[in-house]
Amino acid sequence: MFELKKDDTLIIGKGRHRTCYRHPEDDAKCIKVVHYAGHGGDKELERELAYYKVLDSYLRDWRGIPRYHGSVETDLGTGYVYDRIVDFDGRPSQTIIERYQGRLTSAQKEELRILVEKLFKYLYVNRIVTMTLKPYNVLCHRLSETEIFPVVCDNLGEASLIPIASRMRWFCRLKQKRLFARFYNQPVVCQLKE
Numbered sequence: 001m002f003e004l005k006k007d008d009t010l011i012i013g014k015g016r017h018r019t020c021y022r023h024p025e026d027d028a029k030c031i032k033v034v035h036y037a038g039h040g041g042d043k044e045l046e047r048e049l050a051y052y053k054v055l056d057s058y059l060r061d062w063r064g065i066p067r068y069h070g071s072v073e074t075d076l077g078t079g080y081v082y083d084r085i086v087d088f089d090g091r092p093s094q095t096i097i098e099r100y101q102g103r104l105t106s107a108q109k110e111e112l113r114i115l116v117e118k119l120f121k122y123l124y125v126n127r128i129v130t131m132t133l134k135p136y137n138v139l140c141h142r143l144s145e146t147e148i149f150p151v152v153c154d155n156l157g158e159a160s161l162i163p164i165a166s167r168m169r170w171f172c173r174l175k176q177k178r179l180f181a182r183f184y185n186q187p188v189v190c191q192l193k194e
C-alpha cells in the first residue's frame with residue numbers, strides 16, 4: 001500500500017479526472033489516482049487501459065507514450081502506474097502549455113513547430129488515436145539540450161464500442177486528420193498559424 005495522501009510534494013500534476021503522483025519507491029514511474037469514482041473518470045480510465053492492450057499488441061516505438069505498468073493500492077484508492085516522463089537533466093517534463101506560455105520568441109515558435117510536426121508524425125506512423133488531443137496533455141520530453149520529443153500522457157484511445165480506428169488504417173487516418181486540425185486551434189499551438 002502506497003501512501004500518497006500525506007505528502008503533497010509527490011504531486012506532479014492534476015487533471016480533470018486524475019492526480020498524478022511521483023511513485024514513492026521508483027523515481028522513473030508515476031501513479032495516477034482517479035479523483036472521484038463515478039464522475040466519468042473511471043470510464044475514461046477503462047477506455048485508456050483497453051487501448052493500452054491494443055498498443056501492447058503491435059507498438060514498438062514507445063517514445064511518444066508512457067508505458068503502463070499495472071495497478072497498485074494506495075491510501076487514495078487504486079493507483080495506476082505509468083512511466084514518469086522526466087527530462088535529461090532530471091527536471092519534470094513540462095506540458096506544451098507550461099513550456100510555451102506567454103508571447104513566443106521566433107526561436108520558441110520554431111521549436112514548437114518542430115515538436116508539433118514530430119507529434120503528428122509519431123501518431124501517424126504508429127497509428128495512434130486519442131479522444132482529443134490537447135496541449136496540456138502533451139509533455140515536452142527534453143532528451144538533450146537541443147532535442148525534445150512529444151509524449152501524449154492522457155486521453156488515449158477511442159470511444160466507440162468497436163474500436164474501428166485501431167483496426168482500420170483509413171479510418172485511423174481520417175480520425176487523425178480531424179484531431180490534428182483541432183489541435184492547431186488550441187491555445188498556444190494556434191500561434192503557429194500567425
Ligand SMILES: Nc1ncnc2c1ncn2[C@@H]1O[C@H](COP(=O)(O)OP(=O)(O)O)[C@@H](O)[C@H]1O
Binds near residue numbers: 016084085095137
Ligand atoms: N506519465 C507522466 N509523466 C509525467 N507527468 C505526467 C504523466 N502523466 C501525467 N502527467 C502530469 O499530470 C497531469 C495530469 O495527468 P492526466 O493524465 O492528464 O490527468 P487527467 O486524466 O485528469 O487529465 C498532466 O497534465 C501532466 O502534467
Ligand SMILES: [Mg+2]
Binds near residue numbers: 015154
Ligand atoms: Mg489530462
